[in-house]
Amino acid sequence: MTKNVKMKKDMQAYWQSLPELQAALMEKIAADPWRLTYHQMPATGWLNDPNGAVQFKGTYHLYHQYVPETPNGGATHWGHKTSQDMVHFKEEDIFLSPDQLFDEDGVYSGSAFVHDDKIHFFYTGNVKHEGDHDYTYSGREQNTIHVVSADGFTVESREVVIAHADYPAGYTDHIRDPKVFEHEGVYYMILGARTRDNLGRILLYRSDDLYDWSYQGVFLAGNEEQGFMWECPDYFELDDSQVVLFSPQGLLPTTYNYHNPHTVGYLTGAINWDEYAFEPETDFVELDHGFDFYAPQTFEDESGRRILWAWMGIGDIEPEYGNPTVARGWQHAMALPRQLTLENGRLKQRPLPEYQSLRQHTQTHRLCEIEESTLKGEIYELLVEFDETPHSFELTLRQDSKLSYQDGLLTLKHGESGFGRRKRMIPLTDLSQLQIFSDTSSLEIFVNDGEFVMTSRVYPSPDQQMIHVTGDAQGQISYWDLKI
Ligand code: FRU
Numbered sequence: 001m002t003k004n005v006k007m008k009k010d011m012q013a014y015w016q017s018l019p020e021l022q023a024a025l026m027e028k029i030a031a032d033p034w035r036l037t038y039h040q041m042p043a044t045g046w047l048n049d050p051n052g053a054v055q056f057k058g059t060y061h062l063y064h065q066y067v068p069e070t071p072n073g074g075a076t077h078w079g080h081k082t083s084q085d086m087v088h089f090k091e092e093d094i095f096l097s098p099d100q101l102f103d104e105d106g107v108y109s110g111s112a113f114v115h116d117d118k119i120h121f122f123y124t125g126n127v128k129h130e131g132d133h134d135y136t137y138s139g140r141e142q143n144t145i146h147v148v149s150a151d152g153f154t155v156e157s158r159e160v161v162i163a164h165a166d167y168p169a170g171y172t173d174h175i176r177d178p179k180v181f182e183h184e185g186v187y188y189m190i191l192g193a194r195t196r197d198n199l200g201r202i203l204l205y206r207s208d209d210l211y212d213w214s215y216q217g218v219f220l221a222g223n224e225e226q227g228f229m230w231e232c233p234d235y236f237e238l239d240d241s242q243v244v245l246f247s248p249q250g251l252l253p254t255t256y257n258y259h260n261p262h263t264v265g266y267l268t269g270a271i272n273w274d275e276y277a278f279e280p281e282t283d284f285v286e287l288d289h290g291f292d293f294y295a296p297q298t299f300e301d302e303s304g305r306r307i308l309w310a311w312m313g314i315g316d317i318e319p320e321y322g323n324p325t326v327a328r329g330w331q332h333a334m335a336l337p338r339q340l341t342l343e344n345g346r347l348k349q350r351p352l353p354e355y356q357s358l359r360q361h362t363q364t365h366r367l368c369e370i371e372e373s374t375l376k377g378e379i380y381e382l383l384v385e386f387d388e389t390p391h392s393f394e395l396t397l398r399q400d401s402k403l404s405y406q407d408g409l410l411t412l413k414h415g416e417s418g419f420g421r422r423k424r425m426i427p428l429t430d431l432s433q434l435q436i437f438s439d440t441s442s443l444e445i446f447v448n449d450g451e452f453v454m455t456s457r458v459y460p461s462p463d464q465q466m467i468h469v470t471g472d473a474q475g476q477i478s479y480w481d482l483k484i
Helices: 012-030 324-328 353-358
Strands: 043-055 060-067 075-084 089-096 106-117 118-128 140-149 157-162 171-183 186-195 200-207 214-221 229-238 241-249 267-270 277-280 294-300 305-313 339-345 344-352 359-365 380-386 392-398 402-406 411-413 423-427 435-441 442-447 454-457 468-472 475-482
Touching: 012 324, 043 075, 043 118, 043 294, 060 089, 106 229, 106 294, 118 171, 140 171, 171 229, 186 402, 200 241, 200 305, 214 229, 214 241, 229 294, 229 339, 241 277, 241 294, 267 380, 344 353, 344 442, 353 359, 353 475, 380 411, 392 435, 411 442, 411 454, 423 454
Parallel strands: 043 106, 106 171, 214 277
Antiparallel strands: 043 060, 060 075, 075 089, 106 118, 118 140, 140 157, 171 186, 186 200, 186 229, 200 214, 229 241, 241 267, 267 277, 294 305, 305 339, 339 344, 359 475, 380 435, 380 475, 392 402, 392 468, 402 411, 411 423, 435 442, 442 454
16 A cells, blocks of 8 residues: 555554453553542543634534544544533544544544534544654645534544645655634634654644635744744634734743643734735733643633633653552543633633532531541532731642642642642732642632633542642632532
8 A cells, every 4th residue: 555545544453452451451441549530531531632622513522533443642543532510421422533644644633614504524634654753844634624514423424625745845744733723704724733853833824615715824932941842733813813823842941930841821912914924913822831731722612602622641751750540540530611701802711600500508607617637538629708908818629739829829749649740839918719629539619700720630649539728828718529
């Protein structure tokens, strides 16, 4: 079989061996108390980016990077989950597999666009050629593929719309993660890219029919300070503003920002339609200040909300930190979906109100009444409302996770249960509210009604359920068990 004859890759052996491999993983997974409860996870094996997020004819679809046979990743498929309410999800059959010659080393990330009663998916077909390659400067193809589906489950057509060889000159082999939007009856696609001198770019294509795409130019360009590659670009209009969201790899850490190997952030500004370029009006703002948050994508649901899904994980974390679930047959999950709004020029991220349906057994206390045994839990939501910004406040959660506020700094620190995750900080003059979602092996901390978020995996030993408050803060604390 040669590469220029377009034949399907033979996946027969793969599909034959998969049930046995999955059964072995399932056995370990069944005994794992770190399996999450109200978060989305791989059934077995590995999960990374959310893909193709959409609400279509009432049903929410979430596709995701998925390698069912191993928790260590590899050639990704698009796993698929559906939901009627964004809280309860059903595991569906794998939607796309790396079984074509144009995507044989991974059905990489992409997005969904609804048009004329069909879903148009765009994704990156990753291909690695054999030979002595570094797969950045040579040896890799990243084709842009268009998939049409009338229902989100079956594929009507699947074809290359931009072949790797047709990308503009000056780039490495890393050009990927298409996102499509419409403006005045014309369709636009943005793609993340890495130049040959290692700068992040977002490229813009246009089309009149979603099938024929032509290159327009650089939509947004980064400098040496802004990372070597920009992944998963997203563009949307929100509350009369225009937002570009992307995941730069390799931003250097500053005192309080960009402490993960790769980060996520956004700019607001406006598209200059004469130049086909996005002109930022603000500086880059980091979206999450925790340890495990990457490659988000947004979609507008049928009620007009802008919802963000993100991978509650990140690549290249080792040797600093790790995920002990690998030994238990799986790795990674999605963060809770968040609703985005733009308020005073800044994105606010709030957990979807649908998740309030999981609340059970409310308890409310004054902070000063909390004693060591007042509250404990593993799977819960906690809401702390301060009467005024505290002087000093410390909340110890689960095994050894400490969230503290002192001298204008909000700090999240893990001990052993962080498996290498140590400390993240947010400088904060005012602290009015903390809303915390704890699941068996995750913590998501929303600060000041969605002004900041810290997302973290955490791996406490069994029965580590501490909720302990110290300091001089005045206010109220509400606690709910969450049950899915
Ligand atoms: C981001 C990313 C994307 C790519 C996908 C491959 O995490 O590297 O750029 O499409 O993951 O799994």
